[in-house]
Amino acid sequence: xxxSAFARQRNILDYAIGCLWRNRLKNGGIFVVFSLxxxxxxSFRLVAGGLELAASQLLQxxxxxxxxxxxxxxxxxxxxxxLSALERIYGIGNRxxxxxxxxxxxxxxxxxxxxxxxxxDARGQIPGLKMSYTNPPEGDAxxxxxxxxxxxxxxxxxxxxxxxxxxxxxxxxxQRTGTFSPGTSLVTxxxxxxxxxxxxxxxxxxxxxxxxxxxxxxxPEEIDTIAKKISRxxxxxxxxTKSQIQKTYQASFGWRSGFGLACLLGAVAAFAIFAWDKxxxxxxxxxxxxxxxxxxxxxxxxxxxxxxxxxxxxxxLAFSAGYLAAWVHVLWFDGILLRPVLxxxxxxxxxxxxxxxxxxxxxLLIFALSVLPYLAATVVPAWRSAVIRPDAVV
Amino acid sequence: MRPSTYFCILCCFLIVTQLIIFIxxxxxxxxxxxxxxxxxxxxxxxxxxxxxxxxxxxxxRHLSVSDYAASHMDHPGAIEYFPSSSFRVPVN
Numbered sequence: 001x002x003x004s005a006f007a008r009q010r011n012i013l014d015y016a017i018g019c020l021w022r023n024r025l026k027n028g029g030i031f032v033v034f035s036l037x038x039x040x041x042x043s044f045r046l047v048a049g050g051l052e053l054a055a056s057q058l059l060q061x062x063x064x065x066x067x068x069x070x071x072x073x074x075x076x077x078x079x080x081x082x083l084s085a086l087e088r089i090y091g092i093g094n095r096x097x098x099x100x101x102x103x104x105x106x107x108x109x110x111x112x113x114x115x116x117x118x119x120x121d122a123r124g125q126i127p128g129l130k131m132s133y134t135n136p137p138e139g140d141a142x143x144x145x146x147x148x149x150x151x152x153x154x155x156x157x158x159x160x161x162x163x164x165x166x167x168x169x170x171x172x173x174x175q176r177t178g179t180f181s182p183g184t185s186l187v188t189x190x191x192x193x194x195x196x197x198x199x200x201x202x203x204x205x206x207x208x209x210x211x212x213x214x215x216x217x218x219x220p221e222e223i224d225t226i227a228k229k230i231s232r233x234x235x236x237x238x239x240x241t242k243s244q245i246q247k248t249y250q251a252s253f254g255w256r257s258g259f260g261l262a263c264l265l266g267a268v269a270a271f272a273i274f275a276w277d278k279x280x281x282x283x284x285x286x287x288x289x290x291x292x293x294x295x296x297x298x299x300x301x302x303x304x305x306x307x308x309x310x311x312x313x314x315x316x317l318a319f320s321a322g323y324l325a326a327w328v329h330v331l332w333f334d335g336i337l338l339r340p341v342l343x344x345x346x347x348x349x350x351x352x353x354x355x356x357x358x359x360x361x362x363x364l365l366i367f368a369l370s371v372l373p374y375l376a377a378t379v380v381p382a383w384r385s386a387v388i389r390p391d392a393v394v
Numbered sequence: 395m396r397p398s399t400y401f402c403i404l405c406c407f408l409i410v411t412q413l414i415i416f417i418x419x420x421x422x423x424x425x426x427x428x429x430x431x432x433x434x435x436x437x438x439x440x441x442x443x444x445x446x447x448x449x450x451x452x453x454x455r456h457l458s459v460s461d462y463a464a465s466h467m468d469h470p471g472a473i474e475y476f477p478s479s480s481f482r483v484p485v486n
Contacts, residue, residue, distance in 0.1 A: 057434070098441060111455070117441075184436055186446060240443070324415070331419060342448065355419060
C-alpha cells in the first residue's frame, strides 16, 4: 500500500515536472524572482548574524564599567576631582581615565575616533599589546598608533608624520609609531590612539578634564552593584556596564532590527501577490489539459496534488538556490551587495570580514515567511483549476 | 531517466553544496580565530566598547556609549536618514 502510494506520488511528480518544463519561461521567471527575494532576506540575516557573533566574541573583554558625565542629555567631560568619590567604593579594582572623541577630517570627509590613553607611553606603544612598532617620534610630534583606514584615508603610504587641526585651527603634529593590522579593522579601522595629554591638546580640553573612566571590578558578580553605587555617588553620570554593552549589540542586530528588513518583508508580500496573480489565471491550454486528465480518470484530488507539487518544486528549488546564493555571497564575497547599506555614508570603509552563522530559527522563519505564503497563494487557484468539468472544455 | 530522478539528483546536489559551504564556514572561522584573538587583546588594552562598522555618525559608530535614542536626538521629528541604521534598531 505504501509502495503504491509512493509510486503514485512519484508519477504525479514526473507529470508535474513535465508541466513545469512545458511552461519553462513563465516558471523560470517565478523561480528567478523568488530566489532573489530569498537571497536578499537570507543575506541580510546572515550578515546581521555574523556581526552579532563578532560582537559577542569581541565584546567579552570590554571594560566592566564605563562612566561618563551627562549634561542636558549630552556627554560632557569630567574633571579629575569629580571622581575622587569613587575611591570610597569598595570593590573597584582599577580605574583608567580616558579622553576620546571624534575628529572630522575635512580633506576627505572622514570621521576618526581619537583615543587618549593614559597608559600610552612616550615611545608610542600600547602596554600589553604586541605589534610592530617603529622608532619613537622625534621633535614635538606626539606618537600615535592608527588604524588601516586612517592610514589609507590620509594617504600616508610610508610617511610617518601627519597633522590634525586643533579647535583654534592650529596644527598638531603626530608621528605614526604603529599601524593596526588590516585583520583587526573591525575594531580599529578608524582609530587614532595617542597619549592622554596629546588628545587633550588636540581637542582643546583642560589638563584635568577626562571624557570617561573605565572601571574594573574585582568580583564580576558585583558589577551591577558597584555600577548602582557609582550612579548614586556621581550625579549626572551615565554608567554603562559590560552586560549592557553586550545586550545593546544583541538587540541591535536582532530579528526585528532595521528599516531594511521591513522593506525586504514588503518584497516578500509583493512576491506572494505576484504568485497569486500568476497562478490564478488559467489559459485555455491549461483548461484543456485538466479536462483531458479528468476524462482519463484523474480525480479532483489528483489535479490538486499535481498543482501543489508544481508549487512545491518551484518554491523548494527557489528557496534552496536563494539560500545557497546568500551563503556564497556572505562567505566568499563578504556581503558585497549589502555593504553600501551597512556602511551608509561612511567615508572610511573597513572590510567587514565576518563569519556567517547558521541559525535554525532564521532558516525556519524565512521558510515560513516565503515558501508558505507562496504555497498558500497557489492553493485556491489549484482548486479552481481542479474542479473543471471535462465535458465543459473538451 | 525519469524527471523525478533528475529532481532528486538536483536536490542532493543542493544539499551537498550546502554542506561544502558549511565546511568553508568552519575553515573561515579557524582562519579568523587568530585575528579575533588579536582584536580581543586590542579591545582589552585600549578599553574599546564598540565595533567599527560605520562611521557616518557618532551614534552609529558607538552604539553603546553614545547619546540616547540617537535617531531622534537632534530633532524630535527627525526621521531616520542614515542608510547604515537599516541594520540596527535605536537602543536606549
